[in-house]
Amino acid sequence: MNSTNNALYNYCLRLADNNLILGQRLAEWCSQGPTLEEDLALTNISLDLIGQAESFYEFATTFTEANCTADDLAFLRSEREFVNNVLVEQPNGDFAYTIMKQFLFSTFAKHLYTALANSSNQTICGLATKGLKEVNYHYMHSSQWLIRLGNGTDKSKEKIQFAANDLWCFTKDMFEMNSVDTLLIEQNITINLSTIYTPWKNDIEQVFKIATIDLPTDTNKIIGGIKGIHTEHLGHILCEMQYLQRAHPGAKW
Amino acid sequence: MQKNESSISFLEKQFQEKINNDIKIEPKDWMPEAYRNNLIRQMSQHAHSEIIGMQPEGNWVLRAPTLRAKKILLAKIQDEAGHGLYLYSATETLGIDRKEMIEQLQQGKAKYSSIFNYPTLNWADIGAVGWLVDGAAIVNQTMLARGSYGPYSRAMLRICKEEGFHQRQGYEIMAKMMAGNASQKEMAQDSLNRWWEPSLMMFGPHDSESTHSEQSMKWKIKVESNDNLRQRFINKTVDQAHHIGLTIPDKNLTYNKETRNWEISPINWEEFWNVVKGNGPCNRQRIAHHTKYHNEGQWVREAALVFAKKEMEIQ
Numbered sequence: 001m002n003s004t005n006n007a008l009y010n011y012c013l014r015l016a017d018n019n020l021i022l023g024q025r026l027a028e029w030c031s032q033g034p035t036l037e038e039d040l041a042l043t044n045i046s047l048d049l050i051g052q053a054e055s056f057y058e059f060a061t062t063f064t065e066a067n068c069t070a071d072d073l074a075f076l077r078s079e080r081e082f083v084n085n086v087l088v089e090q091p092n093g094d095f096a097y098t099i100m101k102q103f104l105f106s107t108f109a110k111h112l113y114t115a116l117a118n119s120s121n122q123t124i125c126g127l128a129t130k131g132l133k134e135v136n137y138h139y140m141h142s143s144q145w146l147i148r149l150g151n152g153t154d155k156s157k158e159k160i161q162f163a164a165n166d167l168w169c170f171t172k173d174m175f176e177m178n179s180v181d182t183l184l185i186e187q188n189i190t191i192n193l194s195t196i197y198t199p200w201k202n203d204i205e206q207v208f209k210i211a212t213i214d215l216p217t218d219t220n221k222i223i224g225g226i227k228g229i230h231t232e233h234l235g236h237i238l239c240e241m242q243y244l245q246r247a248h249p250g251a252k253w
Numbered sequence: 254m255q256k257n258e259s260s261i262s263f264l265e266k267q268f269q270e271k272i273n274n275d276i277k278i279e280p281k282d283w284m285p286e287a288y289r290n291n292l293i294r295q296m297s298q299h300a301h302s303e304i305i306g307m308q309p310e311g312n313w314v315l316r317a318p319t320l321r322a323k324k325i326l327l328a329k330i331q332d333e334a335g336h337g338l339y340l341y342s343a344t345e346t347l348g349i350d351r352k353e354m355i356e357q358l359q360q361g362k363a364k365y366s367s368i369f370n371y372p373t374l375n376w377a378d379i380g381a382v383g384w385l386v387d388g389a390a391i392v393n394q395t396m397l398a399r400g401s402y403g404p405y406s407r408a409m410l411r412i413c414k415e416e417g418f419h420q421r422q423g424y425e426i427m428a429k430m431m432a433g434n435a436s437q438k439e440m441a442q443d444s445l446n447r448w449w450e451p452s453l454m455m456f457g458p459h460d461s462e463s464t465h466s467e468q469s470m471k472w473k474i475k476v477e478s479n480d481n482l483r484q485r486f487i488n489k490t491v492d493q494a495h496h497i498g499l500t501i502p503d504k505n506l507t508y509n510k511e512t513r514n515w516e517i518s519p520i521n522w523e524e525f526w527n528v529v530k531g532n533g534p535c536n537r538q539r540i541a542h543h544t545k546y547h548n549e550g551q552w553v554r555e556a557a558l559v560f561a562k563k564e565m566e567i568q
Contacts, residue, residue: 034550
């Protein structure tokens with residue numbers, strides 16, 4: 001694999017892993033939503049994200065040996081090989097916590113996909129353009145709930161504020177870069193993530209303001225996702241998700 | 254008094270004539286209270302079945318073995334939730350609201366299909382639920398689509414289309430596993446062994462034992478008997494099982510050339526009634542799960558209501 005292909009492979013895994021792990025987390029809400037309508041909304045977002053993950057894995061397989069499949073990448077890599085951001089693997093907590101996690105991520109994905117829709121790589125450009133339509137909806141869904149919970153009861157406000165404070169330390173990880181980025185930025189395949197930090201923060205500030213909740217002041221940052229350094233939660237997600245493929249090697253499903 | 258009684262009997266006569274002439278009854282039409290109550294019972298039970306059915310299927314959504322299988326299962330469970338939502342709305346046309354129906358479910362006053370009181374223990378069970386449970390539901394619902402109450406019969410038409418997909422995806426899982434390795438085949442057969450008889454029970458007791466059947470037939474809430482529907486399902490399913498190499502777990506299974514029916518052993522009705530009465534493997538678990546997450550969502554529903562009120566005041 002030449003260096004650009006190698007970088008593209010790694011970059012696709014990042015995008016795919018983020019979507020898959022968050023999709024898997026959202027699927028945990030199945031039959032547990034606060035209303036039937038929200039049960040549907042959360043698992044529908046999960047379905048969107050898993051679909052996006054599959055597309056990015058499929059593109060990634062074009063850079064690997066011939067018989068590697070998207071399922072191999074999803075179900076046969078281990079904790080240290082997953083390169084998703086640590087935010088998406090955090091437990092769902094309550095409804096407010098899930099909404100906050102989704103909002104922080106969807107706002108990031110919205111700006112990232114908007115930028116990648118101008119990628120010099122045709123496939124990345126196509127997948128980002130297609131994904132953006134879904135991500136805009138995810139952003140809308142989570143920001144509206146955030147505003148509703150922030151302006152609802154004392155209890156809902158307390159819960160959504162707690163979620164913001166608790167998850168803030170994981171947000172920096174989304175903007176981390178390494179040599180993969182350097183190489184792809186040079187070829188206009190991707191962008192310098194620091195350029196979308198301010199637009200991301202502006203959106204967060206604006207929605208928090210309408211939701212009457214405070215921007216967290218936590219300076220702690222927990223990073224490492226793109227290096228395969230995760231929180232303890234990821235291993236458990238993979239145990240469950242990969243169980244059948246690991247227990248029956250080579251079986252076709 | 255006399256006049257009132259005679260006007261009710263006139264309305265009843267008119268109502269029955271409509272039904273006899275296959276004219277659908279609509280929400281604003283006059284209907285006997287017993288017809289209304291019978292429909293509320295049956296439709297809410299149907300809605301609850303869709304919702305409780307999400308639990309045994311959701312049990313495998315995190316462990317689905319491929320991305321495709323995970324997407325299909327997620328989409329299928331969403332379809333079921335959508336059916337539930339749609340059926341709750343259709344039932345609301347009879348003058349009961351969703352909140353009340355959910356209370357009845359959680360208090361054990363309303364039932365749901367007993368089949369969901371069985372556990373999904375291996376991945377093939379997701380195949381069996383689609384193939385057998387949705388397969389039995391299609392047979393039943395195709396009949397219900399010809400029923401007399403307009404909103405219910407139209408709901409059935411829409412729902413049947415989606416159930417057709419569900420049944421095919423379930424059968425596909427079974428077929429793939431039967432084409433797979435020894436442990437996959439074992440899982441598929443084990444799954445059929447456990448789900449076969451409960452799926453036959455889905456059609457309800459024999460016609461001679463069914464308490465609601467006679468009146469329901471007269472009102473065309475039901476238009477075919479439990480035993481007819483069950484036989485249609487058996488004939489269809491036995492051939493499908495044989496086609497992929499599965500064995501029907503009934504040593505007395507025989508084909509009757511004259512009637513062209515597959516004949517089966519007597520069904521274990523004792524088990525059926527035992528599960529209906531609440532003593533199946535998962536009855537308590539299903540209701541406890543529903544109640545737990547419903548209660549946990551209370552603060553969210555409250556917050557949404559308070560917010561909506563505030564918004565209205567601003568406007």
